[in-house]
Amino acid sequence: MHMKLLIIEDDREASDYLEKAFAEAGHQAHLARDGETGYALAGDGDYDVLVVDRMLPKRDGLSVIAALRAKGIETPVLILSALGEVDDRVTGLRAGGDDYLTKPYAFSELLARVEVLGRRKGRGDVETVYRIGDLELDRLSHSVRRAGQEIVLQPREFRLLEYLMRHAGQVVTRTMLLENVWDYHFDPQTNVIDVHISRLRSKIEKGYDKPVLHTVRGAGYMLKAG
Amino acid sequence: MTARLPAIFKTTATRLSALYLLLFALCAMILVFYTTSLSVRMLTGQLQETISDEVPILGRAYQRGGVPLLVRFVEQRSRQPGANLYLLADPQGRILAGNVEALQPGVLDIEGWSDTPFLYSRFAAAEAEAETANEGHRAVAFVMRLPNQMILLVGRDLGEAERLRFVMRRALILALGFMGLGALIIWYVVGRRALRRIDRVSDAGRRIMAGDLTGRLPISGAGDEFDRLSENLNSMLGRIASLNEGLKQVSDNIAHDLKTPLTRMRNRAEAALAGDKRSGEYRKVLEATITEADQLIRTFNAILMISRLEAGYSAEQTGSIDLTAIIADVVDLYEPLAEENGVAFVADAAANASVTGNRELIGQALSNVVDNAIKYSQGHGENPTVRVALRRVADAWRIDVEDSGPGIAEADRARATERFVRLEDSRSQPGSGLGLSLAKAIMGFHGGGLELSGRDPGLCVSMTFPDRKAD
Numbered sequence: 001m002h003m004k005l006l007i008i009e010d011d012r013e014a015s016d017y018l019e020k021a022f023a024e025a026g027h028q029a030h031l032a033r034d035g036e037t038g039y040a041l042a043g044d045g046d047y048d049v050l051v052v053d054r055m056l057p058k059r060d061g062l063s064v065i066a067a068l069r070a071k072g073i074e075t076p077v078l079i080l081s082a083l084g085e086v087d088d089r090v091t092g093l094r095a096g097g098d099d100y101l102t103k104p105y106a107f108s109e110l111l112a113r114v115e116v117l118g119r120r121k122g123r124g125d126v127e128t129v130y131r132i133g134d135l136e137l138d139r140l141s142h143s144v145r146r147a148g149q150e151i152v153l154q155p156r157e158f159r160l161l162e163y164l165m166r167h168a169g170q171v172v173t174r175t176m177l178l179e180n181v182w183d184y185h186f187d188p189q190t191n192v193i194d195v196h197i198s199r200l201r202s203k204i205e206k207g208y209d210k211p212v213l214h215t216v217r218g219a220g221y222m223l224k225a226g
Numbered sequence: 227m228t229a230r231l232p233a234i235f236k237t238t239a240t241r242l243s244a245l246y247l248l249l250f251a252l253c254a255m256i257l258v259f260y261t262t263s264l265s266v267r268m269l270t271g272q273l274q275e276t277i278s279d280e281v282p283i284l285g286r287a288y289q290r291g292g293v294p295l296l297v298r299f300v301e302q303r304s305r306q307p308g309a310n311l312y313l314l315a316d317p318q319g320r321i322l323a324g325n326v327e328a329l330q331p332g333v334l335d336i337e338g339w340s341d342t343p344f345l346y347s348r349f350a351a352a353e354a355e356a357e358t359a360n361e362g363h364r365a366v367a368f369v370m371r372l373p374n375q376m377i378l379l380v381g382r383d384l385g386e387a388e389r390l391r392f393v394m395r396r397a398l399i400l401a402l403g404f405m406g407l408g409a410l411i412i413w414y415v416v417g418r419r420a421l422r423r424i425d426r427v428s429d430a431g432r433r434i435m436a437g438d439l440t441g442r443l444p445i446s447g448a449g450d451e452f453d454r455l456s457e458n459l460n461s462m463l464g465r466i467a468s469l470n471e472g473l474k475q476v477s478d479n480i481a482h483d484l485k486t487p488l489t490r491m492r493n494r495a496e497a498a499l500a501g502d503k504r505s506g507e508y509r510k511v512l513e514a515t516i517t518e519a520d521q522l523i524r525t526f527n528a529i530l531m532i533s534r535l536e537a538g539y540s541a542e543q544t545g546s547i548d549l550t551a552i553i554a555d556v557v558d559l560y561e562p563l564a565e566e567n568g569v570a571f572v573a574d575a576a577a578n579a580s581v582t583g584n585r586e587l588i589g590q591a592l593s594n595v596v597d598n599a600i601k602y603s604q605g606h607g608e609n610p611t612v613r614v615a616l617r618r619v620a621d622a623w624r625i626d627v628e629d630s631g632p633g634i635a636e637a638d639r640a641r642a643t644e645r646f647v648r649l650e651d652s653r654s655q656p657g658s659g660l661g662l663s664l665a666k667a668i669m670g671f672h673g674g675g676l677e678l679s680g681r682d683p684g685l686c687v688s689m690t691f692p693d694r695k696a697d
Contacts, residue, residue: 104523106516156558182559186590187524189597189661195562218516 008038035059108219130165133225173220243413311381602631
């Protein structure tokens with residue numbers, strides 16, 4: 001899955017690194033060093049995701065996003081910021097951002113989030129049944145089957161699996177899970193998510209020869225067939 | 227002291243003293259002038275009455291016996307001690323009889339009351355007690371023209387009134403002098419005293435600024451405004467010192483706790499570079515490095531968050547939040563971890579508790595506390611248990627997180643919530659040592675508190691939320 005990204009970031013070293021890292025991950029990234037250029041490029045180009053730093057020369061990130069949204073450009077935006085308070089996140093999302101990441105961040109986290117954002121475009125949440133290999137999740141009847149066998153899950157496990165299946169084939173980080181399944185944005189001291197995952201894994205993989213829930217080292221998890 | 231003088235003139239005390247002195251002097255002067263003029267007028271009135279009584283008598287004498295009788299009357303009355311002034315003159319103004327030797331010219335030309343006091347002198351012989359007979363005296367008089375055009379003057383010496391005026395003026399000058407002197411003394415004593423105390427405070431301030439943060443402003447014990455000021459400044463200094471101490475401690479801890487993993491990272495990278503390794507080994511080293519770096523980032527974020535919360539200027543959004551729901555979330559989040567670690571996890575949060583706060587922050591605080599509780603209960607005792615209970619205490623909601631771990635010795639409890647403090651027995655446990663301090667900072671931000679108390683066995687962490695809606 002190849003994506004075209006626009007990175008609006010004034011820190012030369014950081015943006016050059018991002019460009020290279022995204023290229024290695026198979027994506028094409030364009031750079032803009034200030035808000036004005038970023039706004040112009042984002043308005044013209046057909047980007048899959050915008051990565052916008054909050055503090056930019058000429059025009060700050062939030063106003064760029066707000067202006068783009070006002071123009072009817074709905075490209076998903078991930079905001080990068082050195083400001084990490086809960087409020088900053090809320091303000092950022094309210095300005096039209098779709099996701100928010102605080103510096104310093106791990107590139108794997110950024111990549112995972114950008115890929116999720118890029119895939120979201122054009123793919124609605126309209127499906128009622130998710131299928132990955134022989135694993136099947138019905139959102140309406142709240143039931144999960146593997147190879148036709150019913151698997152009983154706790155409500156939270158169901159939501160965890162639902163999120164993983166919606167983003168099947170993509171890396172999903174622990175913080176993304178905490179944010180989307182539990183709706184908290186803090187950083188737990190112990191990796192509680194891992195325990196939830198291993199519980200879920202034992203339910204959906206035990207007795208079946210093929211693993212579906214994979215651990216991506218240094219990044220998170222990925223649900224995929226085979 | 228001469229060097230002090232310019233300073234003392236610039237003080238508020240000096241300005242106030244001068245102003246008061248001026249005001250009081252003005253008042254005293256007005257008072258004295260008013261009383262003097264009133265007394266003098268009254269005295270003059272009395273004199274005029276005496277004269278008015280005399281004039282008809284002399285007039286009658288003239289009607290009865292003509293000039294000779296009048297002359298006799300005048301001569302006779304003139305000789306009495308303390309007599310009025312009498313003078314009989316011919317139409318040309320030549321003195322015929324009486325006890326007046328000379329008169330200011332023009333006095334006899336105006337009939338009736340002389341408007342202004344005039345100068346006169348008395349016959350020395352007639353005035354036995356007068357030592358200063360030849361000097362000019364001042365008097366008021368009534369002048370009348372007799373039918374035969376002769377002029378009769380009856381007057382009274384103004385000596386008494388003059389003396390009164392003199393005495394009053396002297397009193398005024400004396401009073402003003404004393405007042406000025408008093409003001410000067412008070413101003414000097416008060417002003418200098420105030421100045422000295424302020425100087426002491428400034429000196430202490432300078433010393434403290436020079437770096438001696440343990441220095442405190444002197445307190446005289448008089449309990450006056452200077453003491454109050456000094457006390458407040460001292461408590462401010464205490465707060466600054468404790469913040470400073472905290473800062474110092476944090477930098478020490480950062481130096482220690484962050485340097486260790488950084489050194490480890492560096493050494494690992496160095497070791498990886500040395501010698502030929504297979505790519506799989508490099509991979510392992512790099513992965514370990516990333517893990518370590520992530521932990522460092524996490525630690526930094528926690529430090530930043532604590533500082534922001536403690537500084538109190540954080541504008542985190544607050545609203546009405548449901549503590550019961552947060553407890554349910556955290557329990558849900560940690561239940562598998564507890565189970566995996568063989569710790570029973572019990573929650574008792576039936577009450578419907580709503581407080582004002584930030585859901586994210588409270589969730590984080592509670593999860594840190596629960597995380598700790600599970601970590602320390604694990605493998606400790608027969609039935610390791612962590613119990614989360616929501617309780618109503620007076621005007622507050624309290625979440626108690628009780629564990630069955632080794633607990634914390636009473637002496638160490640206060641330190642346990644300090645930044646980076648990992649009590650010796652827990653050094654081996656993973657964690658940044660910031661969990662409880664972050665939780666405490668979050669509780670502080672919500673106007674609540676976090677207290678540790680002992681259980682047997684174990685520890686109870688109580689998070690208290692003041693119920694702001696009750697206000």
